[in-house]
Amino acid sequence: MYRIIYLSSATTKFTNEEILTLLNASRKNNEANEITGLLLYSDGNFLQIIEGKQKKIKALYAKINMDQRHRNIIKVFEGKVSHRIYPKWHMGFNSIDKEFENQTIGTDSYQSISSEDDLIASTFIATFLKSNKEKMNIK
DSSP: OEEEEEEEEESSOOOHHHHHHHHHHHHHHHHHTTOEEEEEEETTEEEEEEEEOHHHHHHHHHHHHHOTTEEEEEEEEEEEOSSOSOTTOSSEEEEOSGGGTTOOOOSSOOOOOOSHHHHHHHHHHHHHHHHHHHHTTOO
């Protein structure tokens, strides 16, 4: 199993419709490629975790790097991991932006933190959410 976690900024702020289109396409493609993960969005910023077979994850990340909708892509983790954190989420999603508050994060609740691999991902998620909530003055 292989995982990449990255941060990026959108070249323009996404509308609700654009996010839904992105999620629908991602979920379909990820299911076909046995890729799971999570996408967080806040005020034009993304945090994404993708996990699956190494070759497919690296190919997807290369595609993401070429996507003109992203800029300032920062890879914060890449490597082999013992298991998936999100085995049933072809692309879980959440946003702290008010216009996306009706979107669901995935089909399951968060998996419990059971290994060092999960702790790394959870730490990045917590930091991303905290940073963006503070920036937007959300409590």
